[in-house]
Amino acid sequence: MQTPGKLQHIIGEELLPVSDIDIRALAEIYDEKDVYLSVYLPVSGRENEHLNRIFADSRLSSIRKVLPSEIRSELERTFEMAEPYISGPPISAEKGRVIFASSSNSFLNVYRLAVEPERSMVLDTSPYLLPLAKLRTDYEDYGVLLVDSQEAKFTCIRSDLAEEKKHLSTDLMNKHKKGGWSQMRFNHLRKGAIKSFLSEVAENVQGTCDQLQTRGLVLAGPGDVKQQLMDMLPQDVQQKVMGVIDVPIDIPQDELVEAGDAVLQESEHSGAIRVAEEFRSAILKGGLAVHGIEAVRDALEQARVNTLLILEDSSVPGWLCERCQNLQANSRPPKECDRCGGPTSAVDVVEELYELAQRSGAKVLFVEKEDFLDSDDVVGALLRY
Known part of the structure; x- marks a missing residue:
């Protein structure tokens, strides 16, 4: 388990640029159990206040139903920590709010943004960072x-x-x-x-x-x-x-x-097209590039990735061992890891690959389908060596 360290309590009272959030430090945090609640909300206007309340209640109910009893009580305590910031009114010019919370780790981060995220609430073994990563790509300084x-x-x-x-x-x-x-x-x-x-x-x-x-x-x-x-x-x-x-x-x-x-936005799109063309060319010529979940995962674990390419809005189910970080795609989590015998949990593999990229210092680029590969692959990588 990686402890939160200096990020244990950050309660924003002013608007914060997305680029000021230490996403790499957040990517280092994980637990062996599903104890981190991640919430993304648009908060401007009375309508959002009402919709957020309905959304939070619905997601809480859905998550609660599939949890074992010992984690269910942890969820209740964590939601109690986060709830004042889920339902609290926006400050001036605030359009979005991101909340990461874990009662068992005494961890609560609240970020107030001038940009609007899509609604999301996820319970996982670590803060869910993919929506935040997309915001950082969409709103670069x-x-x-x-x-x-x-x-x-x-x-x-x-x-x-x-x-x-x-x-x-x-x-x-x-x-x-x-x-x-x-x-x-x-x-x-x-x-x-x-x-x-x-x-x-x-x-x-x-x-x-x-x-x-x-x-x-x-x-x-x-x-x-x-x-x-x-x-x-x-x-x-x-x-x-x-x-x-x-x-x-x-x-x-x-x-x-x-x-x-x-x-x-036009500049970002043009840049993504250029990198995607460089990636395709490297694949065709047998250069420094790989594609597919397993190949990209292995390259990230070896810190060989210079740029990780992720297909926009992609998601791949799989499982992760929180003890040895064994990551497997397109299969249900076994009772224990076949590598170390540690506990496993269901994850979004794309999210886990993004976190691996952050930990290894790789760049991340989100690309549209028409600019990517003519295949079912949702990730690719340009390599350092």
């Missing part, structure tokens, strides 16, 4: 640089939470005063001032991007200043630009987040 000829704002978008990191502005004479410079000289000086301002912006963007661990950058704003700036950015920063969009400089923050999210 990225930056938006909103710029025109006089103003630049760098905003970091983290799980739809927008935080302004830099704000630069300059004073430009927009009208040619009578009796002053010639129009030609005025225009020349103004273009020089704009170029100088954009040079300062480019320098600041590079410094900000170096500080932040973001997927990439979206250039936004009116007119053609964005392209001028793009040409002035250092090459390594240009490579981080996911897209360029036309928006007014005074765009409301929620609309800016929505526009940026659209660019991020």
